[in-house]
Amino acid sequence: GTDWIGTLGKTLDMDLSAIAADEDEMSMVDHLMTYNLDSLKLLAKYFILNRDYKYLPLKELDINTDEGSEGLFEYIYNAATDQSSGLTTSLSHSYTQHAIPEGNKAEATAMFEELRAAFRNRIGKYDWMTDVTKAKAMEKLDAMKYYCGWPDNWHAEWEAKLVAEETSYRLVCNLFNQYVDITRSMIGQTSDDAIFYADWMSMGAYVANAFYSPENNSIALLASNLVSPIYDKTMPSYYNYAVLGAQTIGHEMTHGFDNTGSKYNAIGKKENWWTPQDEQNFESRQKLLIDHFNKLQYVPNVYCDGKQTLGENIADLGGIEIAYESYMKNKVTASGGERDYLAREFYRSFAEGWKFNMTNEYAVENFKTDEHAAPILRVNGIVNLTNEWYRLFNISDGAMYVAPDKRVSIW
Numbered sequence: 366g367t368d369w370i371g372t373l374g375k376t377l378d379m380d381l382s383a384i385a386a387d388e389d390e391m392s393m394v395d396h397l398m399t400y401n402l403d404s405l406k407l408l409a410k411y412f413i414l415n416r417d418y419k420y421l422p423l424k425e426l427d428i429n430t431d432e433g434s435e436g437l438f439e440y441i442y443n444a445a446t447d448q449s450s451g452l453t454t455s456l457s458h459s460y461t462q463h464a465i466p467e468g469n470k471a472e473a474t475a476m477f478e479e480l481r482a483a484f485r486n487r488i489g490k491y492d493w494m495t496d497v498t499k500a501k502a503m504e505k506l507d508a509m510k511y512y513c514g515w516p517d518n519w520h521a522e523w524e525a526k527l528v529a530e531e532t533s534y535r536l537v538c539n540l541f542n543q544y545v546d547i548t549r550s551m552i553g554q555t556s557d558d559a560i561f562y563a564d565w566m567s568m569g570a571y572v573a574n575a576f577y578s579p580e581n582n583s584i585a586l587l588a589s590n591l592v593s594p595i596y597d598k599t600m601p602s603y604y605n606y607a608v609l610g611a612q613t614i615g616h617e618m619t620h621g622f623d624n625t626g627s628k629y630n631a632i633g634k635k636e637n638w639w640t641p642q643d644e645q646n647f648e649s650r651q652k653l654l655i656d657h658f659n660k661l662q663y664v665p666n667v668y669c670d671g672k673q674t675l676g677e678n679i680a681d682l683g684g685i686e687i688a689y690e691s692y693m694k695n696k697v698t699a700s701g702g703e704r705d706y707l708a709r710e711f712y713r714s715f716a717e718g719w720k721f722n723m724t725n726e727y728a729v730e731n732f733k734t735d736e737h738a739a740p741i742l743r744v745n746g747i748v749n750l751t752n753e754w755y756r757l758f759n760i761s762d763g764a765m766y767v768a769p770d771k772r773v774s775i776w
Contacts, residue, residue: 461515461588469591469598470514473609476691477511477584480615483691484683487776493646501630501638502622508631509621510583512561514591523547523562561585575613577620579629584617595718602696603707607714610688612681619683619776623676624651653773654678661746663732663739664725669746674738681738681747683776685715689753709757716744750774 488494488502525543551563564576564585573589590596596609620626627647630636639647658671658678671678689711697707721740723731732739738746748754749765750772760766 465514465588465591466598469596472598473586473591473596473614474511474513476606476610477513477586477614477618479691479695480610480618480687481506481509483694484615484618484687484776487687487690493650494643495640498638498640498643505582505621505629505631505638506618508582509618510557510581512557512564512583512585514586514588516558516561518558520558520562522550575617577617577626578633579621579626580633582621582629582631582633584614586613586617601710603692603711604714604717606688606692606696607685607711608718610691611685611715612718613684615684615687615691616680617684618687619680620676622683622776623679625676647775650773650775651675651679653771654682654775657750657767657771657773658738658742658746661738661742663742664728667729667733669732669738669742673734674736677737677743678746679775681743682750682773685747686751686774686776689751705757708753712748712754712757715748719744 485503485506488499488506491499494502525547551559554560560581560583564587572587573595575584575586575590577584590609590613593600594608595613596605598605621629627639628635628637630638637644655671655675658669658674661669663669689708692711693704693708697704699707719740723740728739737743745765749760749767752769752772754760
């Protein structure tokens with residue numbers, strides 16, 4: 366957006382307004398071709414430095430010496446291969462202040478609480494878990510923290526300050542040095558705002574991402590989840606519950622109880638809170654889910670690795686079950702055919718949310734090692750495990766059909 370490009374332009378002393386104003390007619394490459402070589406070198410330095418303040422050299426490197434060249438090469442290599450960025454924190458703050466309506470955060474928080482209540486209700490009905498383990502699971506669910514959009518209490522000292530008398534490379538170095546000091550000042554802080562801010566230090570809020578931390582028993586929902594296409598206030602509630610609810614909030618909530626998260630207790634301490642029989646039942650259900658995904662192809666003759674993708678598959682399945690129950694209870698007042706129509710739209714929106722345009726070659730290259738299943742399987746490998754999908758769409762056979770006794774239900 367314009368805010369990002371404007372901030373970048375000020376940092377580089379370059380006019381980048383054409384990129385924001387005329388993206389359809391002038392690509393980024395075409396626009397950069399209008400600048401001289403010195404300006405492009407400056408831009409390259411900015412993007413290298415912006416990768417991570419941790420790799421800034423502590424002293425000037427003499428690139429005319431062998432030692433200096435090796436040090437500079439190592440610095441550039443490390444910076445270019447690291448994905449985190451301290452500099453994006455202040456940009457993220459600007460983004461959330463200008464691009465995200467305050468009401469979106471409140472509504473996403475209300476949805477989280479609805480899903481938490483639906484999850485709690487489901488736990489109480491499980492026939493494969495004893496009351497002792499159910500109580501521990503509910504305790505963990507009730508204690509789960511939810512960091513949404515941006516920290517509620519923003520501190521001015523969390524943002525680096527531009528130094529007017531410095532330009533280009535020196536200015537960027539100064540910004541990174543400030544972030545080193547900010548990071549050090551965060552050590553030992555335990556408030557929810559500080560913990561959420563710390564996530565910003567390694568990921569821009571403009572990135573559409575959310576994640577669960579087992580050590581903190583918390584969900585961080587970054588700000589880009591609060592705008593279209595993930596959350597769109599103009600869309601019907603079935604869309605928002607299927608995408609933000611199932612694929613994002615419910616998904617991350619279930620990560621607290623997947624094959625990894627289930628090893629941590631309510632306060633984020635690694636502890637086995639399962640009875641031996643319940644743990645065995647849980648593992649048996651995991652095995653069924655592994656077997657289910659091992660049989661699924663995402664391109665011809667290339668099969669999913671059910672064990673590799675287990676945690677994400679558990680979260681996908683739990684997410685859709687929890688969000689569907691919450692949607693039908695809290696948002697659907699119709700009955701009969703109209704109620705079923707809205708339920709089908711939820712499932713259709715769930716599929717729409719995972720739309721991904723890729724070649725078979727791309728899919729093989731990226732999903733052979735990914736802990737996530739390919740998007741097509743995150744739909745077709747999940748919905749056919751839910752009994753409601755069969756009822757709503759009148760499915761009794763076909764390639765996606767799974768017999769009732771083979772359908773896996775975990776959370």
